[in-house]
Amino acid sequence: MALDIFHERGVPLERQVFTWRDLVRTPISKLDDDAFTRVRIILMNGLETFALRLGHPLSWMNDDLRRPLAQMRRIEKHQQTLVNWLLPPDLSPLETTIAYEQVAIEVTASVAQHEPDPYLAQVYRFGLLEDFDHMHRFSALLDRLEGKDANNILQSYTDIRPGRPTAVEHRAPEDDLREHYDRTTAAPLTKLHAITLTGAEFQTEDYYMNIGPLFADPLARQLYAEISAIEEQHVTQYGSLMDPNESPLERWMLMQATEVYNYYSCAESESNPRVREIWTRFVDYELGQLHATMELFKALERRDPAEVLPESVPEPIAFESHREFVRQTLAGEVDLRARGTQFVDKSQEGADSPSVIYRDQMNSEGSPSELVAAGYRWRPGTELSDGRAKATQQEVGAP
């Protein structure tokens, strides 16, 4: 039965409490847990990070919101820790990167299929094919640098093959902005989708910026520099979908509703009982935060939250393999490029387009994503398992 967010009031803020032991639990198993358990953890860390990221500037610019947002951010912070600390220490930064890209692919694919607005659905498919290519490049790096198989992380749910080549994803800023939805007419789900993917991409960019310098290998450092730049473009792209005319409190209320929606989606599909208990608890916490925000909205804006929020939580995100959808999208849309807020075939991009000029400049001393995956085809057990190939260290460019 769908969750009625107006009648389900969740846990009141004062009862949303934690201890350090509660925050730091036994992590999931890298080897035995389902890949989608890890996908959900990464996604929800992204949403909690986004709530903090959004809550701060809203407080800086709104006197009335300073105290209530500080209270809610404290809870979000602890939720974020509890969720993110479920990742185990045997996942290397590069393996975690593979998991981040799996989130970007499978969650974006689900969102693209459920998005009611055709233009936004197109935007999501456009971004999807770029993250899909990142997976190919990072898998090549994982194989060729560390001698590891990306499919150990992906568990055969997600294809490893080129998408829209990362080298052509570099665009001028004006070609990353998209039309925003209209807050007065957009479906609530459209708003929740935009927040979800902006949060997911934002944390990915930050993650790559934090771990990029940990790599000794110069090509790995270059690849993280390159792909984190695309993630910044994606934050621009997805962030620009949100209507800038929404009031700060309206946006905060949508943020809370997005968290309810996502935790609910996680709880509905989780296979690990220990983790499901956390999702269920946080659905109730987020409902509590949402209702606190609704009260603020009514008191400060004198508006009815029902103008903005859906009556019940929409159909959950499908945490499953979207292989066929991704392949169809790849076949039909890999050659699309952006011109302003619209998408055109690559033949219409034009040599004088700001994006082409920018891209040529950035790639003029070589393209890390092209170099790292030159001739790369994923195969089970890494490309070294191909008995026919006589690879030497020199041939694969091992450091």
Add this chain to the structure above:
Amino acid sequence: MKTGIEMGLNRTGIGTSPLAAKASIQGAEEGVPLAGIDGSGMARVRADYVRDAEPIGTVPPPTSVKGAVLSAGQLLSGKRPAVLLDKLSERLAFERTGTRLYEALIAKMEAMPATEKLPLEEVRRFHDEERAHMQLVAAAIERLGGDPTAETPSADVDGVASMGLLQVIADPRTSILHSLHAIHIAELADNDGWLLLIQLAGSMGQDEMVTAFSAALDEEEEHLESVRRWMTNGVLAEAQREAATFEPGEAHAT
């Protein structure tokens, strides 16, 4: 008993979901029709950076007059006292981390059921000896006028190389056998590290050091032999233990 060697729902291999794996293989072949291992571009980038690279750091100059005399080569028969100071610092760093590795192992042993316990007193003695070795090397650096608190390039590299060892032992989910594997790697490197240091000190006329370090090496050899024996016996015993039953099956059907 938690050993980390049980059959269960490991999902990492393609055997977990043969149908999905087949689709992944087919997708990769379709996506890259002509595969080839071409690392020439990667090699060029790496070579370019190697040529441009600056050293990770330097060995600090002596901190005392006596050290300055030493570094001028008057008390050491070798030409490059920096090499000895650097390798001494490396050993110091390794023994210091080694002490912490044993502390983590002891903590894990104390938390495990009695059946898994190794001779705890012996492990504690090894810990104390690692710490004594660290102090021995620190004193040697001081005698040469060096600064035992400084981190030299080899000490830094050693820290990087050891990161995974501590990561293994500090993880509450790893077993005593996993932890012994990490300690074993440390002790192997440690033994050869002492051998090299003794040879180096001898080549630079440091007879006092050679004597003291040789005694440390004797203890390190005992550590290595014991750790190797505990690890081997543990794995062999594990292979004979009654196994829990497990029914394999397809994990997902997509």
